[in-house]
Amino acid sequence: MANLTLVQAINLALIQEMEKDDRVLILGEDVGRNGGVFRVTEGLHQRFGDARVVDTPLAESGIIGTAIGLAMGGLRPVPEIQFEGFLGPAYDQITTHAARFRTRTRGTLTCPLTIRVPVGGGIHAPELHSDSPESIYAHTPGLKVVMPSSPYDAKGLLISAIRDPDPVIFFEPKRIYRAFREEVPEDEYTVPIGEARVVTEGEEMTMISWGASVIQCMNAIEASGRSIELVDLRTIYPLDIETIARSVRKTGRAVIVHEAPKTCGLGAEIATLIMEHCFLQLEAPVQRVTGFDTVMPYYKLELEYLPDETRIGRAIEETAAY
Amino acid sequence: MPVKTVYNTAIESVSILDEHGNFDAKLGKGLIPDKDVVKLYEHMCVCRHLDEVAFKLQRSGRMGTYPENRGQEATSLGAAYVLKPQDWLVTCYRENAGLFWRGLPMESILLHWMGDERGNAIPAGLNVTPIAIPIGTQMLHATGLGWSMKYRGEDGVACTFFGDGATSEGDFHEAANFAANLDLPVIFFCQNNGWAISVPSRIQCSAPTLAQRGIAYGMDTIQVDGNDLFAVVYAMKAAVKRARTHHRPTFIEAVTYRLGDHTTADDARRYRDPAEVESWQHKDPILRLRAYLEGKKLWNGAKQEAIEAHAKETISAVVKRAEDIDAPSNVDFFDSMYVTMPADLRVQRDTMRTSSLGQNPAELQGAPQPAAAHVAR
Numbered sequence: 257m258a259n260l261t262l263v264q265a266i267n268l269a270l271i272q273e274m275e276k277d278d279r280v281l282i283l284g285e286d287v288g289r290n291g292g293v294f295r296v297t298e299g300l301h302q303r304f305g306d307a308r309v310v311d312t313p314l315a316e317s318g319i320i321g322t323a324i325g326l327a328m329g330g331l332r333p334v335p336e337i338q339f340e341g342f343l344g345p346a347y348d349q350i351t352t353h354a355a356r357f358r359t360r361t362r363g364t365l366t367c368p369l370t371i372r373v374p375v376g377g378g379i380h381a382p383e384l385h386s387d388s389p390e391s392i393y394a395h396t397p398g399l400k401v402v403m404p405s406s407p408y409d410a411k412g413l414l415i416s417a418i419r420d421p422d423p424v425i426f427f428e429p430k431r432i433y434r435a436f437r438e439e440v441p442e443d444e445y446t447v448p449i450g451e452a453r454v455v456t457e458g459e460e461m462t463m464i465s466w467g468a469s470v471i472q473c474m475n476a477i478e479a480s481g482r483s484i485e486l487v488d489l490r491t492i493y494p495l496d497i498e499t500i501a502r503s504v505r506k507t508g509r510a511v512i513v514h515e516a517p518k519t520c521g522l523g524a525e526i527a528t529l530i531m532e533h534c535f536l537q538l539e540a541p542v543q544r545v546t547g548f549d550t551v552m553p554y555y556k557l558e559l560e561y562l563p564d565e566t567r568i569g570r571a572i573e574e575t576a577a578y
Numbered sequence: 579m580p581v582k583t584v585y586n587t588a589i590e591s592v593s594i595l596d597e598h599g600n601f602d603a604k605l606g607k608g609l610i611p612d613k614d615v616v617k618l619y620e621h622m623c624v625c626r627h628l629d630e631v632a633f634k635l636q637r638s639g640r641m642g643t644y645p646e647n648r649g650q651e652a653t654s655l656g657a658a659y660v661l662k663p664q665d666w667l668v669t670c671y672r673e674n675a676g677l678f679w680r681g682l683p684m685e686s687i688l689l690h691w692m693g694d695e696r697g698n699a700i701p702a703g704l705n706v707t708p709i710a711i712p713i714g715t716q717m718l719h720a721t722g723l724g725w726s727m728k729y730r731g732e733d734g735v736a737c738t739f740f741g742d743g744a745t746s747e748g749d750f751h752e753a754a755n756f757a758a759n760l761d762l763p764v765i766f767f768c769q770n771n772g773w774a775i776s777v778p779s780r781i782q783c784s785a786p787t788l789a790q791r792g793i794a795y796g797m798d799t800i801q802v803d804g805n806d807l808f809a810v811v812y813a814m815k816a817a818v819k820r821a822r823t824h825h826r827p828t829f830i831e832a833v834t835y836r837l838g839d840h841t842t843a844d845d846a847r848r849y850r851d852p853a854e855v856e857s858w859q860h861k862d863p864i865l866r867l868r869a870y871l872e873g874k875k876l877w878n879g880a881k882q883e884a885i886e887a888h889a890k891e892t893i894s895a896v897v898k899r900a901e902d903i904d905a906p907s908n909v910d911f912f913d914s915m916y917v918t919m920p921a922d923l924r925v926q927r928d929t930m931r932t933s934s935l936g937q938n939p940a941e942l943q944g945a946p947q948p949a950a951a952h953v954a955r
């Protein structure tokens with residue numbers, strides 16, 4: 257066991273998978289000598305060399321497009337996109353090709369690639385360094401979308417993602433890259449893709465979240481003094497409706513918290529699934545505490561935008577009182 | 579049939595005032611009147627001071643991430659000097675000197691990097707675009723702006739700035755192709771400063787020059803010493819003329835160097851050889867311009883002291899204006915979204931909530947609206 261940050265846990269997972277499987281290689285902007293702008297790939301270039309940790313030209317479409325080719329060529333590429341705001345140029349390759357190759361070729365050509373992307377706000381960064389686009393990719397059939405909220409899950413989920421036969425977008429909440437440490441086994445282990453985690457058990461209501469917002473939820477729950485069951489999705493697609501429904505059937509109330517804008521955010525999907533699965537048990541309308549339907553503001557106002565303890569607390573009280 | 583060469587080309591590189599103080603009198607003759615050289619030099623000194631102050635503001639927690647401009651002042655300034663008010667300057671984020679020369683208030687740039695969107699408000703009539711964070715996207719906008727001026731029969735030119743790294747993005751190639759093939763008045767000004775964060779320009783382009791990228795699209799292309807204000811002005815004058823009179827684009831590769839880290843979030847010691855940085859210190863555009871002016875008896879120690887005092891005074895007033903601005907209202911980020919705010923967004927703005935909406939309409943208009951309209955932390 258080692259006491260690791262989320263960054264260190266991901267770094268360890270990468271090292272272990274690269275040592276175990278020489279088909280695994282890393283490509284992206286500044287991932288080599290510099291160890292990535294967040295230092296997630298720190299030390300890997302020295303350890304594995306130029307051929308396996310590759311500084312590419314500055315071109316996200318190129319990074320993902322060639323990663324698709326590498327994957328079809330029998331390798332297990334782990335491309336990095338430097339910030340979620342720069343997925344834009346890669347969007348075409350991700351959605352029109354990575355997500356479709358398996359079905360388009362009736363399973364003969366596949367894209368086992370893991371796209372690592374720092375995500376979300378809260379670090380006082382410039383424009384386009386703070387967005388939360390996960391629902392866009394969850395809305396793209398053919399992709400798996402993962403977002404851990406703890407070092408333990410990050411390591412186990414990343415190993416699962418790299419071994420997964422299909423393309424996975426692995427979002428890393430940068431706000432909690434170094435916010436806290438956790439015991440992480442040195443040995444390899446996996447956390448299955450598609451399984452949510454019950455963070456705290458409770459009776460009064462269910463709270464559903466993922467990524468850095470999970471930490472805000474934990475604080476709000478503690479401040480409320482109420483018995484609330486917190487479900488961390490961990491995987492955004494495929495969504496673990498079983499765990500959510502089991503909890504909501506028990507509590508009868510649900511609050512969903514995410515950083516992304518409200519309209520067409522994942523909260524809408526989850527609220528509908530709850531309605532489909534738990535209609536008869538519901539005792540209050542499902543609430544969404546989310547980012548607003550605006551462009552993510554520059555950092556002077558980012559804390560106004562991001563769901564915080566106060567806004568979540570208010571939804572808790574209103575849901576309990578309903 | 580013998581194999582024949584169907585195309586041959588050569589790339590010219592222009593240097594007028596080199597780092598040793600040599601001045602090419604033929605090329606430089608009449609290029610910039612002496613009184614303008616003095617003004618441009620003074621402007622560079624003030625911009626350099628702002629850059630140093632901005633760096634310190636970040637280090638002392640008074641500003642967010644900031645990209646130092648140090649060492650690259652001559653490029654955007656030389657371009658802005660040649661452009662006319664009707665022309666557009668479409669930049670990325672290392673072009674303070676040119677933007678200020680055109681009239682962008684200095685505190686705008688500080689506010690931007692202080693995370694305050696009010697820094698993006700562009701004074702009416704000033705043809706510049708906001709700082710472009712996504713690399714390599716803005717050249718297409720310049721191409722469209724140039725197109726719009728040609729369409730309206732105006733003689734304006736759009737000049738866009740971007741780095742060596744940006745030339746790897748697909749959008750750059752699309753912009754160059756559009757501008758060349760549709761005959762548009764666009765100047766592609768590439769600041770090849772050797773690095774894209776930690777990645778050397780060799781990874782962006784394995785041809786001997788980046789200038790070759792312009793040739794590939796069939797446009798006129800030139801390389802200049804980007805730390806030489808005269809060479810930049812020389813190339814810009816030719817490019818502007820070509821664009822204004824013939825609606826033809828030009829690619830300018832300015833060879834320069836990023837003396838600082840990529841941004842304050844970066845530590846270039848991790849990947850750059852200190853000897854390389856050291857060698858470029860001597861090629862600083864400000865140093866050589868000062869030596870040139872002194873040689874022509876247009877400058878002296880007293881004038882230097884005076885401009886440094888002026889820079890200090892100017893920049894401390896700029897910092898004061900940027901820091902003294904009232905905190906933005908907490909709903910500031912809603913207000914520029916649409917001309918007519920959608921009803922649902924209006925409710926979010928007025929309540930600062932996304933939960934409990936539509937459940938109890940009475941409450942929405944009623945008393946408890948705790949988060950609305952307070953001033954941000």
Ligand SMILES: Cc1ncc(C[n+]2csc(CCOP(=O)(O)OP(=O)(O)O)c2C)c(N)n1
Pocket residue numbers: 285314316338342345672711712713714740741742743744745769771773774775836840
């Ligand atoms: C589309 C996109 N990808 C990645 C980034 C992250 N990034 C910011 S600056 C930069 C390097 C830019 O290099 P270059 O174009 O040479 O400009 P310079 O910073 O050297 O002036 C990178 C990779 C970004 N801002 N936008």
Ligand SMILES: [Mg+2]
Pocket residue numbers: 741742743769770771772773774775
């Ligand atoms: Mg560069």
